Amino acid sequence: MLEVRDLTTTYGAVRALSEVTFTATPGKVTAVLGANGAGKTTLLRTISGLVRPRAGEVLLDGEAITHAPVESMCRRGVAHVPEGRGVITELTVEENLRLGALGRAQGSEPLDLDRVYTMFPPVADRRRAHAHVLSGGERQMLVIGRALLARPKVLLLDEPSLGLAPRVVAQIFALLRRLVESEGLTVVLVEQNARGALSIADTGVVLNLGRLVVSEKASTLAADEQLRHAYLGF
Amino acid sequence: MHSAQSEESHIRTHNQIECRPVPLSADDAPVAEPVFSLTDVRVTFGGLVALRDVSLDLAAHQVLGIIGPNGAGKTTLFNVACGFVKPDTGSIRWRGEQLTRLRPDGLADLRIARTLQGLGLFGRMTVLENVMVGAQRHARTGFASALLALPRAHRDERALRDRAVAVLEELHAAQFADRLPDSLPYAVRKRVALARALVSEPELLLLDEPASGLSSDEMDELSGVIRALTERMSIMLVEHHMDLVMKVCDRITVLDFGRVIATGTPDQIRNDPAVMEAYLGDEVDDEAVSALAFTGSDGDDARGA
Amino acid sequence: MQQFLTTTLTGLTLGMVYAAFALALVLIWRSTRIVNFAQAPMAMLTTYVALTLINAGYSYWVGFAAALLSGLLLGAVVERVAIRPVEGKAHINAVILTLGLFIVFHSLGAIIFGSNFRSFPAPFGLRGLQVGGTNIALTGFGIFTIVSVLVVMLLLVALFRYTDLGLMMRASAFNQEVARLLGVRVGRMLTLGWALAAMVGSLSGLLIAGGSLVHPAYMDSVVVFGFVAAVLGGLDSPVGSVVGGLLLGVSLSFVSGYLGSDVVALAALMILMAVLLVRPGGLFSHAAARRV
Amino acid sequence: MAQTTTAQRSGKPGLRARLGRLHQESPLASHLLVALGGLVAVVLALEMTDEFVNSQLATMAYFGIAAGGLTVLTGLNGQLSLGHGALMAVGAYATALLLEDQQLPVLAIMLLATLLTAVVGVVVGVPAARLHGPYIAGATLALAVAVPGIALFFSDSLGGEQGLPVSVPDVPGWFSDVVFFLSANETSTSKYVAYLGWGSVLLTFLLLANLARSRVGRTWRAVRDDEVAAELAGIRLGRTRVLAFVVSAACAGLAGAVLAMVVRIAAPSGFTLTLSLGLLTGVVLGGLGTLSGALIGAALLTFLPPLFTDIGLGAGLSDLQAAELAPLVYGLTLVFVILLAPAGIVGTLRERWRRRRDRGADDGAPEHSPPAASSSAARPHNHPGGNSD
Amino acid sequence: GAGGRPEGEGESSASDVGVTENSVKVGAHFPLTGVAAPGYSEIPTGARAYFDFVNANGGVDGRRIRYIVKDDAYNPTNTSQVTNELVLQDEIFAMVGGLGTPTHSAVVDFLNQEEVPDLFVSSGSLQWGDDPEAKPYTFGWQPDYELEGKVIGQWVAQNMPDARVGLFLQDDDFGEDGEKGVRRYIDDQIVAVERYTSGNTDVAPQVAGLAAANVDIVLGFTTPSYTALSQLVALKLNFKPQWFYSNVGSDPALVGSLLAQFSEGAVRDGGSLLDGVLTTEYLAGVDAPDDPWVQLWQRVWDQHGGEGQLTNYRIYGMAQAYTFVQALQAAGPNPTRDGIVNALEQIGSELEGPPLAAYRYSENSHMGVEGLQVSRLEGGAAEPLTPVLVSDIGDAPIEEDDSGAQDTPPESGIPEVEPVG
Numbered sequence A: 001m002l003e004v005r006d007l008t009t010t011y012g013a014v015r016a017l018s019e020v021t022f023t024a025t026p027g028k029v030t031a032v033l034g035a036n037g038a039g040k041t042t043l044l045r046t047i048s049g050l051v052r053p054r055a056g057e058v059l060l061d062g063e064a065i066t067h068a069p070v071e072s073m074c075r076r077g078v079a080h081v082p083e084g085r086g087v088i089t090e091l092t093v094e095e096n097l098r099l100g101a102l103g104r105a106q107g108s109e110p111l112d113l114d115r116v117y118t119m120f121p122p123v124a125d126r127r128r129a130h131a132h133v134l135s136g137g138e139r140q141m142l143v144i145g146r147a148l149l150a151r152p153k154v155l156l157l158d159e160p161s162l163g164l165a166p167r168v169v170a171q172i173f174a175l176l177r178r179l180v181e182s183e184g185l186t187v188v189l190v191e192q193n194a195r196g197a198l199s200i201a202d203t204g205v206v207l208n209l210g211r212l213v214v215s216e217k218a219s220t221l222a223a224d225e226q227l228r229h230a231y232l233g234f
Numbered sequence B: 001m002h003s004a005q006s007e008e009s010h011i012r013t014h015n016q017i018e019c020r021p022v023p024l025s026a027d028d029a030p031v032a033e034p035v036f037s038l039t040d041v042r043v044t045f046g047g048l049v050a051l052r053d054v055s056l057d058l059a060a061h062q063v064l065g066i067i068g069p070n071g072a073g074k075t076t077l078f079n080v081a082c083g084f085v086k087p088d089t090g091s092i093r094w095r096g097e098q099l100t101r102l103r104p105d106g107l108a109d110l111r112i113a114r115t116l117q118g119l120g121l122f123g124r125m126t127v128l129e130n131v132m133v134g135a136q137r138h139a140r141t142g143f144a145s146a147l148l149a150l151p152r153a154h155r156d157e158r159a160l161r162d163r164a165v166a167v168l169e170e171l172h173a174a175q176f177a178d179r180l181p182d183s184l185p186y187a188v189r190k191r192v193a194l195a196r197a198l199v200s201e202p203e204l205l206l207l208d209e210p211a212s213g214l215s216s217d218e219m220d221e222l223s224g225v226i227r228a229l230t231e232r233m234s235i236m237l238v239e240h241h242m243d244l245v246m247k248v249c250d251r252i253t254v255l256d257f258g259r260v261i262a263t264g265t266p267d268q269i270r271n272d273p274a275v276m277e278a279y280l281g282d283e284v285d286d287e288a289v290s291a292l293a294f295t296g297s298d299g300d301d302a303r304g305a
Numbered sequence C: 001m002q003q004f005l006t007t008t009l010t011g012l013t014l015g016m017v018y019a020a021f022a023l024a025l026v027l028i029w030r031s032t033r034i035v036n037f038a039q040a041p042m043a044m045l046t047t048y049v050a051l052t053l054i055n056a057g058y059s060y061w062v063g064f065a066a067a068l069l070s071g072l073l074l075g076a077v078v079e080r081v082a083i084r085p086v087e088g089k090a091h092i093n094a095v096i097l098t099l100g101l102f103i104v105f106h107s108l109g110a111i112i113f114g115s116n117f118r119s120f121p122a123p124f125g126l127r128g129l130q131v132g133g134t135n136i137a138l139t140g141f142g143i144f145t146i147v148s149v150l151v152v153m154l155l156l157v158a159l160f161r162y163t164d165l166g167l168m169m170r171a172s173a174f175n176q177e178v179a180r181l182l183g184v185r186v187g188r189m190l191t192l193g194w195a196l197a198a199m200v201g202s203l204s205g206l207l208i209a210g211g212s213l214v215h216p217a218y219m220d221s222v223v224v225f226g227f228v229a230a231v232l233g234g235l236d237s238p239v240g241s242v243v244g245g246l247l248l249g250v251s252l253s254f255v256s257g258y259l260g261s262d263v264v265a266l267a268a269l270m271i272l273m274a275v276l277l278v279r280p281g282g283l284f285s286h287a288a289a290r291r292v
Numbered sequence D: 001m002a003q004t005t006t007a008q009r010s011g012k013p014g015l016r017a018r019l020g021r022l023h024q025e026s027p028l029a030s031h032l033l034v035a036l037g038g039l040v041a042v043v044l045a046l047e048m049t050d051e052f053v054n055s056q057l058a059t060m061a062y063f064g065i066a067a068g069g070l071t072v073l074t075g076l077n078g079q080l081s082l083g084h085g086a087l088m089a090v091g092a093y094a095t096a097l098l099l100e101d102q103q104l105p106v107l108a109i110m111l112l113a114t115l116l117t118a119v120v121g122v123v124v125g126v127p128a129a130r131l132h133g134p135y136i137a138g139a140t141l142a143l144a145v146a147v148p149g150i151a152l153f154f155s156d157s158l159g160g161e162q163g164l165p166v167s168v169p170d171v172p173g174w175f176s177d178v179v180f181f182l183s184a185n186e187t188s189t190s191k192y193v194a195y196l197g198w199g200s201v202l203l204t205f206l207l208l209a210n211l212a213r214s215r216v217g218r219t220w221r222a223v224r225d226d227e228v229a230a231e232l233a234g235i236r237l238g239r240t241r242v243l244a245f246v247v248s249a250a251c252a253g254l255a256g257a258v259l260a261m262v263v264r265i266a267a268p269s270g271f272t273l274t275l276s277l278g279l280l281t282g283v284v285l286g287g288l289g290t291l292s293g294a295l296i297g298a299a300l301l302t303f304l305p306p307l308f309t310d311i312g313l314g315a316g317l318s319d320l321q322a323a324e325l326a327p328l329v330y331g332l333t334l335v336f337v338i339l340l341a342p343a344g345i346v347g348t349l350r351e352r353w354r355r356r357r358d359r360g361a362d363d364g365a366p367e368h369s370p371p372a373a374s375s376s377a378a379r380p381h382n383h384p385g386g387n388s389d
Numbered sequence E: 001g002a003g004g005r006p007e008g009e010g011e012s013s014a015s016d017v018g019v020t021e022n023s024v025k026v027g028a029h030f031p032l033t034g035v036a037a038p039g040y041s042e043i044p045t046g047a048r049a050y051f052d053f054v055n056a057n058g059g060v061d062g063r064r065i066r067y068i069v070k071d072d073a074y075n076p077t078n079t080s081q082v083t084n085e086l087v088l089q090d091e092i093f094a095m096v097g098g099l100g101t102p103t104h105s106a107v108v109d110f111l112n113q114e115e116v117p118d119l120f121v122s123s124g125s126l127q128w129g130d131d132p133e134a135k136p137y138t139f140g141w142q143p144d145y146e147l148e149g150k151v152i153g154q155w156v157a158q159n160m161p162d163a164r165v166g167l168f169l170q171d172d173d174f175g176e177d178g179e180k181g182v183r184r185y186i187d188d189q190i191v192a193v194e195r196y197t198s199g200n201t202d203v204a205p206q207v208a209g210l211a212a213a214n215v216d217i218v219l220g221f222t223t224p225s226y227t228a229l230s231q232l233v234a235l236k237l238n239f240k241p242q243w244f245y246s247n248v249g250s251d252p253a254l255v256g257s258l259l260a261q262f263s264e265g266a267v268r269d270g271g272s273l274l275d276g277v278l279t280t281e282y283l284a285g286v287d288a289p290d291d292p293w294v295q296l297w298q299r300v301w302d303q304h305g306g307e308g309q310l311t312n313y314r315i316y317g318m319a320q321a322y323t324f325v326q327a328l329q330a331a332g333p334n335p336t337r338d339g340i341v342n343a344l345e346q347i348g349s350e351l352e353g354p355p356l357a358a359y360r361y362s363e364n365s366h367m368g369v370e371g372l373q374v375s376r377l378e379g380g381a382a383e384p385l386t387p388v389l390v391s392d393i394g395d396a397p398i399e400e401d402d403s404g405a406q407d408t409p410p411e412s413g414i415p416e417v418e419p420v421g
């Protein structure tokens, strides 16, 4: 279980997060929604320690990890798929995946890299190539696959559908559902594509200008036209 | 010029599904006189064939959408059109002329502009300066007048600035003129990138995933902008957001594994089973998903609590 | 003929020395993306450590080991104290920082050890070998040099190509943030990279010094030619830096012998330019990167 | 840009704002104004100080010119040159050779030396333009050590190791008259050379400031920030890089010409790697990409080392220890500046100042704030179109 | 006490720039840091020790000599800066012993223009003394390289007339002037010329070139470290010609110690490697501990030296300092800049001092020591093979003149020169 309590993060004078509190439960997908610049990315980066919060705390299974080093997150079972440039382009595709498996959660068995290749055939074709030759979508697939090789308990996804073909998005969402249901994975999903995200999420939280303004069951949120209009624009 | 015949035969050889390329029914927008066309373009990277004899046409003041699975070769197609990638075979025609020895830095003069799949903004320059760089083509004065800060250089500079401001205003981004791009929300940065492309007053605009990372609202806005732009230019658009593609494109070309598997109007494409199968469909390949779904894997019970 | 042979052989040994230095630069480049100009005076300091021990009566090999160890330590300390704060910042800042360290170590060396020429012993003979009555301009120490550089090169190749440690080091160099997210202890990797590089640098210092003279500036020309060798090879490739070192060593030896030693540096420039004109990323660079 | 800073430093907000506006309206006028102010300052400085300080200022002048050129190349165009000392050598040797036969007026000689170095800049810049980061560093490093060898190789015409003596031109009568009229001081040759040097500084900086502000400077920065995007905007990468290199080389050539007259000799050992690296450190210490930073860097290069030696001697060290101490302290200064003020002196001051201004008046009209090398202060913003209907 | 002449003969006063009632300020530029520092940086320590010795004994005419040394790192740009400091800021009375040809060239015009006596430049270039009209304030000190070349050339011509001669030269005025001198006698015997650039320590290609030309004797105009390097390469190539090194590079104590440490078996005793090597001498060095001058230097160094041993570089500095004290005494109780120059021109050639031969100072020449002798190194010491051979630049003949070698130092160790005029 991942709990976020009163999290406040600033960039210089800019307050990107103000006293955000929510809980992501195992076996559930929590969608984090909000307009551009609402603070979604900052939220995930604060959870995984890339940015240090001004105040508040992050608890993983009751243990405070607010100030734990970023490097330790993987081993604690928290995997973060960063927004955009998550591929180490100078390494080969396979090396990127090997790195993912190297940092897997404590006590977990390694997964065969081939599993990623089965899930994402375009990546498989390019396994010996340097990652910089990959197309935008192929990179995104690589990053997601790499995060899963770390066998996380908590998966933080920052706009995973960015640049992916609709079919692949469907595939990934299906995978997420499967993982959540059968493995009890905790998923925090940041999406610009609110409709898609809500369709697979159990709960949805909405950020606006760094504040958490709504926290609802996903189905309720999708049904509430007023909310949707006010914050999600669809 | 290629013939419709050859294109057709290609598609037939690679694709069992019959799909009728241009020309289409009479009520369609006329494609009679394409301003931009690629003919039999082939690109290989080592052993990988990224584009397999691709041909396509774009008529004036139309929007051509290019869609297809990831890695299908869409960006590569743009790269060919921009001179970043030299095709092994095939030719490019623009405004009735064959483009040989195309170089990216010559595009602006050819009145072609492109946005990048990444943003490619100049990080240490203000938004205004970013856009003014795009206006480079309109500059009239050279090194000497810049060195001596002659009045005409100053006038020139002001003209560039005015153009840049005008485009920024058009895209509702003028209030960010003095900011550095990194500090701006993603959607604004995307508009800045678009402004930089537009300020050169292109007649052909290549947009690579202009909607990625945008909210639905912003996407609506964007489609308005794109439609409005067709007044002034022809547009090629790579995008994975089908809502946007269907809304703004006059015609759509679908790539898969570097081949054209379909070309037609949005309606035709929407219902094309081959496209459905390769790209649009949302039925899930169960085998693939279970590969990464841990369960049933070699070590699923070893996972720590 | 004799002169040709001599020139080739001395060029070969010299090239190996450049290669050793280039390997150290490649190692740091691969693990932190920084070109370490301070490598030369760092190696100078560790060579003096060895010299001090040897002069105090210890055997050559004790000094040798001590120099390598102190190199390891010095590299780690330098990375921790000075380099860590600028890692991941503007590239030029790191360059200037290593230049600053260059000056600091240089004058420290002169202050601590004096700025006189001192001779440095070699563990093997310095007389040319005799092969069938003719003299070959290859000494026992020369052979030692060649062998040890090749061994180091192979070890580095193995480290980077086949081990997880090497992979993590490279990941840290390329993208610290992503590497952290993947659980790589980036700080440790960087320290390790510097420590290993400084050790290889120390080795090159010992090899250059062996059977020759040392003074606080004795590594200065090596930094130039070693860097040129590394760039020739492509900066990323251990094999490349050895090839670059040999190419440079042998050709400069010929230039010096047949054209005059004053144009040696000019020749180095020409060779570098010629190679970079054909391959802007060095001899062993990968295929041109995808730009868009 | 850098060119505003002189005005900025002079202080009162009212004046600054007015200057700022002038700067927007007519950059040339504001640059000229600053240059004129500079000229007055130069005359005052040279007339009020003794011959020794004059000579130090002359030294600072050639460092300043070269540093100005280098800061443009590295700061604005992102090319790292470790070989500017070699380009200075070209200018210096040209000056020495031209002054030898006393045919041309000194200004013409300086111009020719500058042009010649610019030509060499083309020769070096064309291949260098294809290179990146450490590769260009390597190539220019090799250049720095190779060029002195040329002087040795052609020792018949270039004087070999001993170098070429430089016969400093006589002070023209009108010049000493003007100086006498202004200050009632006599003009020695070394003072004349200092005037030549500072005249060159002002001219160079005026032109560089013009360039930096113009379209040309903008294309340089665009290439520095993103090559692909710059190319798509119609910028010819190679040509742009070469141009920046040539401009910078020309500055180095002029600096070399001044150096030759100040030092009165052009010898290979005067243009070692130390010179090239010194320039670079000066530029970074002062604040990369800013002309005022280049000037500060030049001052540091001129005044710091003797200061450290004197302090060392004053503390009772032996000559040798004091001599070694100077580089030690210099190196340490370098290290600490990079660690504590990575944006250099000017960059750091400017950032301080901006932060204070931001705190003082948070939503003042956005001024033309230069994109300084380091951080970008982001301000809160409302997302347009976020809270629509 | 020992301070030259009794006091009261003249009023001590601030007679010129840098001179006060009780002090005379002199300056020098040396490479104390950088590539050229090894060795050369010892010279000023010797000079300072001797000045301290003089000061401790009452100075010259009651004036202490204040000796300011500035580091130029062997870079003419720096030389020009530090000379400005010395002349304009420190206001020295005279420059004494500034080192290096390119470095000192940068300031020689300035010094003459400012009318600062520029005494005893530490370099054997001809330009310090061959044109007193152009450089009236500048004086050389050591034998010029051309003179040395002539002596070496004549010796080879007389003793090895059939030998194939190879030259191994430093690529600057040192090698060039030396070659000029040598060629006056054995132009036709020279079959190979190899030049090394200072700073490039790989001399194997050059030595291999000499070996390939099958030379019988190599004449080396090298610095000590390059002497050592060439010996090492010769060892590696098994190349065994007769070696003849110029005075600059033959310092047997230094080169011997450099060669002494090399690896087990290869070079155990460095001195022995130099056995049989020929060289020239104009100043007795540490290898001749019985020489009265060397005994004086040893005494001075023991009393006033800093760290380290007495070395030939330090002896060089002391001998220069000794000459300066002589000149200052000759300039009288109220020395002026012009006065000291004038004094040197008047009586410079009669000064009795440490060098084996006299100085050539006169109104027409500011050249330094006029001769040297050829010696052979044996067991780490030089054994003379010839009397002192004196000559001058150009085609002046070489003559034997041992008179200068008879000079011995005064008991007090401080010269006693009568004021001129």
Ligand SMILES: Nc1ncnc2c1ncn2[C@@H]1O[C@H](COP(=O)(O)OP(=O)(O)OP(=O)(O)O)[C@@H](O)[C@H]1O
Pocket (backbone or CB within 6 Å): A011, A014, A015, A016, A034, A035, A036, A037, A038, A039, A040, A041, A042, A043, A083, A192, B183, B184, B185, B186, B187, D378, D380, D381
């Ligand atoms: N490194 C930074 N420095 C300064 N401000 C920043 C930085 N990163 C983000 N911000 C600002 O913080 C706020 C929140 O940004 P964040 O990236 O978390 O938003 P987001 O919801 O992820 O938006 P998007 O949909 O564009 O990814 C924005 O105003 C943004 O401009």
Ligand SMILES: Nc1ncnc2c1ncn2[C@@H]1O[C@H](COP(=O)(O)OP(=O)(O)OP(=O)(O)O)[C@@H](O)[C@H]1O
Pocket (backbone or CB within 6 Å): A122, A126, A133, A134, A135, A136, A137, A138, A163, B045, B046, B048, B050, B068, B069, B070, B071, B072, B073, B074, B075, B076, B077, B117, C289, C290, C291
């Ligand atoms: N320079 C290159 N070297 C090798 N392979 C390349 C290169 N450029 C592209 N490729 C490969 O060619 C294929 C097509 O890439 P491209 O970028 O055109 O795909 P795309 O259709 O734009 O995909 P996406 O929708 O994911 O952006 C990919 O498999 C990619 O890995």
Ligand SMILES: [Mg+2]
Pocket (backbone or CB within 6 Å): A040, A041, A042, A083
């Ligand atoms: Mg985000």
Ligand SMILES: [Mg+2]
Pocket (backbone or CB within 6 Å): A135, A136, A137, B074, B075, B076, B117
């Ligand atoms: Mg793409």
